Amino acid sequence: MDKQFQDGSNYPIFLDNNDSLGHFRQRFYLKKNSIYMCGNSLGLASKDAEESILNVLDMWKEEGIKIWNVEENKYHLYSIHLAILMAEMVGVDGDEIAVTACTTVNIHQAVSTLYKPTNDRYKILVDDINFPTDRYAIESQVKLRGYEIEDAVKIVKCKGKFIDEDDVIEAMTPDVALILLPTVYYRSAQILDMKKISEAAKKRNIIIGWDLSHAVGSVDVNLKELDIDFAVWCTYKYLNGGPGSTASLYINRKHFHQVPGLAGWHGNKAETQFKLLQKFEHRHDATGWQIGTPHLLSMAGLEGSLKLFLEAGLKNIRKKSLHITAYLMFLVDTKLSGYGFTIGNPRDDERRGGHVCLEHDESYRISLALKARGVVPDFRDPNVIRLSPTALYTSYEEVYRLVDILLDIVRNESYKEISDARNMVV
Template sequence: MDQHFKDGSDFATFLDNNDPLGHFRQRFYLKKNTIYMCGNSLGLASKDAEATILRAMQKWKEEGVKIWNVEDNKYHLYSAELAKLMAELVGVDPDEIAVSASTTVNIHQAVSTFYKPTQDRYKILVDNINFPTDRYAIDSQVRLKGYEPNDAVKIVKCRGKLMEEDDIIEAMTSDVALILLPTVYYRSAQILNMEKITEAAKSRSIIIGWDLSHAAGSIEVNLKSLDIDFGVWCTYKYLNGGPGATSALYINRKHFTTLPGLAGWAGNKPKTQFQLLQDFDHQQSASGWLIGTPHVLSTAGLEGSLKMFNEAGMSNLRRKSLHITAYLMFLVDTKLAQYGFTIGNPRDDEKRGGHVCLEHDEGYRISIALKARGVVPDFRDPNVIRLTPTALYTSYEEVYKMVEILLDIVKNETYKNVSLIRNLVV
């Protein structure tokens, strides 16, 4: 895509008129006078997601317990059904994905499966700028095995704003048993070089798992060619599955015969599940890592949403995302930099995810002032306003308008009227 951007609303309109994905926008619930920039946190509701949620509700109303049998046991096997829709987006086989639980629970599931510490190799390698739930899960997993996190959890420290991949590789010493890292950092949008890091881990026989929460539906990944051991991601951000929508767990098929750390009857082979035998008959696919009854109502939105992703195509979505975020960065550079704004994310296409990380010393108050003007961003300490123009539903005109609003807020210093007392959810 041409990246010779110009200032002015006419140019934004021109970009919208030439956007091959622009028509998807009509399928979302967009509010008049609101510019939604928070798809990195919770994706917007679409008519497609609503339809599949209502359909599940209708089946429950009509069928009661027989909902499990309708349409060839679709809802009973809902995880496998959705895995078929998700597989291509992350480049794996459908039977390598389980759609279940939350990301944090899936981390517990994967780590309890693959973390097999020995006297010489008992450490888990993490970094110090990942979303903290991953760390909480890892700390509790090592405690469960009788270790202390300050000994068994090895933390790679970020030296500046961005993580150095070589620091991670250097930390892969012979006492490391397992690694968990994010593909895209939630604050800076930095993409780690999964290939280089995974290769290094494999050559040292270290199990490696990735948290793709800010990658799935946002950037292109091919987990199969990377040959990672496991992956987890949420579906309520870029994948627009709905608030608290069911998450995903990827298990590399080479591990299918390994028993899950946390077994439950949903991971039993479907053929024998209802025989209710006392011995676990492990389904040898990612479905074997399911624990309990499918969360139909929190999964159903994902069905409609994923179909839309497949219709649009992940490479087209990434192309637009790179283009619209580049446009936003162009406007920040040309119009906002003089007011103390900087771009905190890497600029290189290979290195940045789906959001723009706008930094300002007064970031918190500016983010609140933006909300008062109908823009929905989010804020992450100490100074980051995260802005996500999403490929499926954000227009170039909205990006342009938002920058104009930001300009007005800083020129007139209206953010100075905002209280510094914070809300619970920011």
């Protein structure tokens, strides 16, 4: 890494001038005198997303209820339309994705469908450092089946900062029925070896599902090659779909014959949906796992954003993401290591996601000092400042300025003037 970069003030300008994705930056709403480093939590608004949202609003204003019938029923079938745009990003067929609900609801949907406990095989395998909503959903599901959480939820313990794949595989005992793990860990940016874990699960006939929320839009994923059972992901982080934008659910087509654990009228066959029969007729593709009416205003921004992603190309996005985060780590190493900062994420490209985890004993107060200086990071207990230079709209010059601001904060110890009374929202 030392040979790859320079730390002079002219070097980031050189990198920006030679950035093949740099022109996409102009298609986002960037605030003057602000450095946005929080795309791993909420992506910025793009002009493409805005155009899609305004188009749906215009349709609603013009058509009223007829909005469901315009453009060959596009909006009534909006999940299908968006799934086709998204399919290439995760390496599956469009009919294997439903754009619906939120990530936690989709976990409930997949698990309630695919979790089929028996007397001998009833445990669900999770870890102890995943984003907690996944754990909440799993615990709810085992309680609904009449099990005690302490017995039915099996936990792989983290040793140090990272989960060891061999520990996960060792925990795949004959009593495990289902596994849910994240592809990228939100606190450490660690990427798990999905192939190694998924193959081990399949050999043991264990249902395997993945939470891709910190991966899709930043990391190359091919679910078809992995042949996993299900996956969930949100769309408001790297995909820039908007605050609370509609999430996604992948169901491997080998499970299309199964009836959803949570059935709803929008999962009914299109041919009989408006006959409003009292008997549910499951649509045999991923859209059959929808529950209710499409949330058009929460889906529309995603349409514009996905088209932008397809234009840019995910491989190009991943290439820049790795390069610009490596540049940030280089600057941290060369300028900040003498002030108590360390890098808390894996260094190897194949092992890290799209954000950098900066650790310091005073991380919380430093994160507040950054906000006061126009930088938007986020903080995670106990000592992590998450920084996400996002490929489509972050410049190398911003990364350089960010590190200079951090250097000034710790040199002058200005963070010591800030209270440590913690407000944990971002």
